[in-house]
Amino acid sequence: MELYINKFNLKYTLESGQFFRYAQKGEWYYCHERDKTFKIKQKENTLEFYGTTREHITKLFGLYSEYEKITKTLSKDPILKKAIRQFNGLRVMQRDPWETTINFQCSTASNIKKIQLNMNKLAEHFGKDARFENETAHLFPEPGQINNLEKIKKCSTGFRAKYIHAVNKLVDDNFFEQLKRKNYIEAKQELVKLPGIGSKVADCICLFSLGKTEAFPVDIWIERIMQQNYFDNKKVSHKEIIEFANTKWGKNAGYAQQFLYHWGRNR
DNA sequence: CGTCAGGTAGCCA
DNA sequence: TGGCTACCTGAC
Numbered sequence: 001m002e003l004y005i006n007k008f009n010l011k012y013t014l015e016s017g018q019f020f021r022y023a024q025k026g027e028w029y030y031c032h033e034r035d036k037t038f039k040i041k042q043k044e045n046t047l048e049f050y051g052t053t054r055e056h057i058t059k060l061f062g063l064y065s066e067y068e069k070i071t072k073t074l075s076k077d078p079i080l081k082k083a084i085r086q087f088n089g090l091r092v093m094q095r096d097p098w099e100t101t102i103n104f105q106c107s108t109a110s111n112i113k114k115i116q117l118n119m120n121k122l123a124e125h126f127g128k129d130a131r132f133e134n135e136t137a138h139l140f141p142e143p144g145q146i147n148n149l150e151k152i153k154k155c156s157t158g159f160r161a162k163y164i165h166a167v168n169k170l171v172d173d174n175f176f177e178q179l180k181r182k183n184y185i186e187a188k189q190e191l192v193k194l195p196g197i198g199s200k201v202a203d204c205i206c207l208f209s210l211g212k213t214e215a216f217p218v219d220i221w222i223e224r225i226m227q228q229n230y231f232d233n234k235k236v237s238h239k240e241i242i243e244f245a246n247t248k249w250g251k252n253a254g255y256a257q258q259f260l261y262h263w264g265r266n267r
Numbered sequence: 268c269g270t271c272a273g274g275t276a277g278c279c280a
Numbered sequence: 281t282g283g284c285t286a287c288c289t290g291a292c
Contacts, residue, residue, distance in 0.1 A: 017273070108274040114290055115273080158288025163275085198275045219273045237282085261273090 003047040003054055007067045009089025010042040016262045018093050018208050020116045034096040037137040062091040070255050079229050083263035092258050097176035099140045100209035104201040121155035143172045163196025184212040207254040216245040216253040225264035
């Protein structure tokens with residue numbers, strides 16, 4: 001299947017730390033998202049993919065957003081202007097909230113490689129098997145299915161295992177549907193009540209899966225980037241950074257974060 | 268072989 | 281609110 005696209009870069013979007021279950025094979029990216037397995041490649045303004053629908057691709061890769069409007073507004077900021085020029089086509093994805101929650105619970109005090117390992121192992125141990133191109137693909141387990149603490153530990157999750165185990169019991173798809181209907185502040189408040197989920201992870205869930213475009217996840221990288229570029233190298237609290245981003249970029253803060261993060265790490 | 272990493276929770280001033 | 285520290289384990 002094909003999809004005509006504009007102002008989109010698959011590589012930047014997929015490799016910018018918002019999505020983890022993918023593997024590059026030649027010109028194709030083999031991707032897994034919840035119960036979907038598909039492969040996708042980009043050739044200029046065309047996306048070619050197999051294994052899923054146009055609707056899914058459009059939503060997952062944030063292709064419905066008013067990208068030109070957002071980037072134009074953000075480009076008033078000279079630093080973002082550079083970042084946007086360098087990484088034009090980078091999008092904020094809209095993923096499955098359940099998988100995103102487990103995903104970013106795994107991210108605490110970790111790194112991209114290890115998060116990928118955790119997610120792939122969780123799918124192997126708890127998810128259903130499917131066939132894709134004559135090979136076994138592991139689907140991500142449904143809410144409620146990650147229910148064995150010892151097995152969760154076998155997925156190299158370490159001290160995060162107990163949090164994953166607890167959250168698996170506390171949420172379901174309906175919970176996330178309710179959060180989508182709430183505003184950003186309320187949704188975040190609900191999320192940080194969950195074990196193993198603090199401000200940063202909650203903001204990632206809000207931004208990457210609940211459509212809260214104003215969320216501005218502050219991790220150690222964003223902290224450094226913001227300090228260097230907007231606070232004259234002075235120490236600032238995460239709270240101050242969030243307030244600054246909110247005032248400066250409002251509903252576009254999430255996009256600003258994604259550009260700054262990618263730019264700051266790949267410069 | 269030691270150090271450290273996309274944070275969070277718990278505890279104390 | 282602000283400042284500490286422990287925490288699993290693979291990767292460098």
